[in-house]
Amino acid sequence: MRVGHLPHLVCPRCKGTLSLFSRQDEPSDEIQTGILQCTACKKEYPIIDHIPRFVPLSNYSNSFGFEWLTHAKTQYDSYTHTNISGERFFQETQWERDLRGQMLLEAGSGSGRFTEIAASTGATVVSFDMSTAVGANYASNGTRPNVLIIQADLFHLPLRENYFDKVFCIGVLQHTPDVEDAFFTLTGYVKPKGKLCIDIYRKYKGILHLFQTRYLIRPLVAGMSPEHLYQLCKKYINAMWQIASIIHKIPRIGSRINWILLIPDYRDRFPLSEEILREWAILDIFDILSPVYDSPQYRETVEKWFLRANLVDIQVKYGYNGIEGRGEKQERVFERSGGLGEEETPRSEFESESSA
Ligand SMILES: C[S@@+](CC[C@H](N)C(=O)[O-])C[C@H]1O[C@@H](n2cnc3c(N)ncnc32)[C@H](O)[C@@H]1O
Structure with missing residues (x-):
């Protein structure tokens, strides 16, 4: 991290200011190894491999x-x-x-493919992830002067x-232990007149749910180590x-059959080489089967969260x-109240969500 980015951080416990307590590298604007300390409660947080760490590794x-x-x-x-x-x-x-x-906050960066895009806007991007994926993000984006990981x-x-002009959270909320709480927590970091953008897996009702093979297979692989599961997915x-490429040719339903067979099929969707399509498929099937939490939601529920958070210019729709x-x-601070939204009738079309 850069010394100049320190003012963006506070103690997660008491929100006191943080100072650079010690460093074990050559003095420069970039800190590789050191310790941040809260000036109020004195709690310490390590900087390891250029990244301030606020959770256990x-x-x-x-x-x-791993992914x-x-x-x-x-x-x-x-x-x-x-x-x-x-x-x-x-x-x-x-x-x-x-x-x-502008100040942008990216919630749950993964490898940082969207950090790259957000940084290209020229905004200052604070990007966080709970996992060691931050190491991958740092390797690609960490040396950009406008990125703090x-x-x-x-x-x-x-x-x-109330600090960020814009907050975005792509592909993350469903993987947290409390999706609703995660949503409301994020809205707290948007400043008045600032914008929030999220996406979340869609929950299907009735028979369509059965086509989401992932939820049938997950219990069978739960508890496997990431390394073991990954090797299984790859194999x-x-x-x-080859079979998938033949199935894909079945008019109209080929790709869907592949998804039902848990073979992420992006052939018609993205202009990727055969080699990269396969790489995405391996990544994606692992991404689908491995998370500890996976809680899709109904559109109506998400819409109610936006309303209860007193956001305006709300658009909640089926999407990517x-x-x-x-x-x-808005300027006014929101109040959390009311119950969760009811179920809604899903669209007839079945779609698969993925890491892509
Ligand atoms: C499917 S990945 C999406 C990554 C990235 N946004 C993308 O679309 O490529 C979900 C990410 O959310 C992160 N995540 C899950 N729970 C989190 C939490 N409580 N705090 C921060 N990150 C979290 C995971 O570590 C993971 O990298």
Whole structure:
């Protein structure tokens, strides 16, 4: 981290200011190894490999750490030479491409493919993830002067509330232990008149739920180590790949059959080479089967959260990764009240959510 980025951080416990207590590297603007200390409660937080760490290195997100360190570049536009992540970011957020002078918060960065895009707007981007995936993000984006990467838990952030012009959270909420709480926690970091953009897996009702094979298979692989599960996923995709390309040719339903067979099939969706399509499939099937938490939601429920958070200009719709939601924070502080939304009748179309 850069010394100049220190004012963006506070103690996650008491929100006191942090100071650089000690460092074990050569003095420069970039701190590789050191200790941050809260000036109020004196709690200490290590900086390891350039990244301030506010959670134990090992936590419930371990599988994600393994996933993103193994596939550190797979979904980067700069690696695939496409605009897949860029298009998704700007379509979901609807934000301008030039955000110089603004503060952005990225919740749950994974390998950092969206950090790359957010940083390209010229904004200062504070990006956090609970897992060791932050190491992958740092390797790709950490030396950019407008990026601060931290390892932290969404529920206990070392950040000031009402601080960020824009907050985005892509592909993350469903993987937290309390999705609703995670949503409301994030809204707290948006400053008045600032914007929030989230997406979340969609929950299906009735028979469509049965087509989500992932939820049938998950109990069978729960408890496996990430390394073991990953090898299993890799073998499965490699064994099925040729068959999947034949199934894919079945008019209209080929791709869907592949998804039901747990073979992430992006052939018609993205202009990727055969080699990268397979790489994405391996990454994705692991991403689908490995998380400790996976709580999809109904669109109506998400809409109610946006309303209860007193956001305005709300748009909640089916989108890229299930449900997308955007809103702007009012001056008034929100109050949490009311119950969860009811179930809704799903669209007839079945779609699969994934890490892509
Ligand atoms: C499916 S990945 C999405 C990564 C990235 N946003 C993307 O779309 O490529 C979900 C990420 O959320 C992170 N995550 C889960 N719970 C978290 C929490 N409580 N605090 C911070 N990050 C969390 C995981 O570590 C993981 O990297």
